[in-house]
Amino acid sequence: xxxxxxxxxxxxxxxxRRALGKVNVMKIDKDCYIDPDLNREYVRSIIVNCxxxxxxxxxxxxxxxxxxRHYEVRIHPPMEAHAANNLxxxxxxxxxxxxxxxxxxxxxxxxxxxxxxxxxxxxxxxxRLKRRKCxxxx
Amino acid sequence: xSSANEYRMTIWTGVWYHKPGQxxxxxxxxxxxxxxxxxxxxxxELRELGIRVFQGMIRKLYGRRxxxxxxNIRFEREEPTSTSSPELEVQSREYSYRGKQMYARQLPTxxxxxxxxxxxxxxxxxxxxxxxxxxxxxxxxxxxxxEED
Numbered sequence: 001x002x003x004x005x006x007x008x009x010x011x012x013x014x015x016x017r018r019a020l021g022k023v024n025v026m027k028i029d030k031d032c033y034i035d036p037d038l039n040r041e042y043v044r045s046i047i048v049n050c051x052x053x054x055x056x057x058x059x060x061x062x063x064x065x066x067x068x069r070h071y072e073v074r075i076h077p078p079m080e081a082h083a084a085n086n087l088x089x090x091x092x093x094x095x096x097x098x099x100x101x102x103x104x105x106x107x108x109x110x111x112x113x114x115x116x117x118x119x120x121x122x123x124x125x126x127x128r129l130k131r132r133k134c135x136x137x138x
Numbered sequence: 139x140s141s142a143n144e145y146r147m148t149i150w151t152g153v154w155y156h157k158p159g160q161x162x163x164x165x166x167x168x169x170x171x172x173x174x175x176x177x178x179x180x181x182x183e184l185r186e187l188g189i190r191v192f193q194g195m196i197r198k199l200y201g202r203r204x205x206x207x208x209x210n211i212r213f214e215r216e217e218p219t220s221t222s223s224p225e226l227e228v229q230s231r232e233y234s235y236r237g238k239q240m241y242a243r244q245l246p247t248x249x250x251x252x253x254x255x256x257x258x259x260x261x262x263x264x265x266x267x268x269x270x271x272x273x274x275x276x277x278x279x280x281x282x283x284x285e286e287d
Contacts, residue, residue: 114212
């Protein structure tokens with residue numbers, strides 16, 4: 001490629017994120033205990049945040065963790081990894097986890113969205129979009 | 139025969155200063171294996187193997203001897219998979235801390251047998267080498283990502 005002063009420059013590839021693919025499950029780590037009423041409100045706020053990014057929430061699942069709760073949120077349509085990480089932070093994800101995920105995404109780690117699992121905790125569905133609405137999305 | 143599960147284990151060190159004047163570092167390795175059998179037994183075996191492999195890698199790359207107490211290990215949720223494999227993939231990252239910011243650098247990917255023997259040493263992919271460029275500072279992928287939905 002010729003530059004303005006006439007020298008030749010090898011075109012540099014733009015940093016690509018194509019290897020990571022899109023994400024349809026967000027994972028959120030909440031390091032505190034939340035009352036059931038507040039938890040319901042929190043799940044609602046996740047749905048509102050996703051709506052702002054033009055994403056529908058198909059379901060929200062939660063599991064108990066040693067320091068609080070983990071949430072898994074299925075969104076539609078899927079979104080880019082870094083946008084999903086940003087949205088996770090907006091939905092109240094742990095700040096340090098966000099920073100690690102950001103660095104992992106930049107270094108193209110495919111399994112960047114890590115959330116530790118401590119058996120015997122199980123995932124429990126706390127919100128599910130009505131079936132009729134799910135069909136409308138397809 | 140029992141069904142196979144995909145195990146994803148992450149091992150990492152605490153933060154340390156490798157050389158004076160350089161940013162603090164930590165290293166993380168992500169192990170992925172598809173195994174049949176009891177989850178607790180598999181986790182224990184992976185844990186033992188992981189510690190051995192991770193200690194060896196840190197000694198080789200940084201000349202540092204890590205005791206098992208200095209190593210953190212966590213597992214993600216196991217996912218069912220159709221086939222098991224006698225090999226496991228190890229992807230490692232070196233994190234460098236500058237203030238509150240951290241930057242990751244990809245270390246060579248390894249493919250290991252379940253006994254810890256190395257199958258091959260994959261080079262970093264062509265794209266990431268091109269992205270990094272020749273400049274030493276360019277080794278760190280520290281450009282801010284643009285917003286994109």
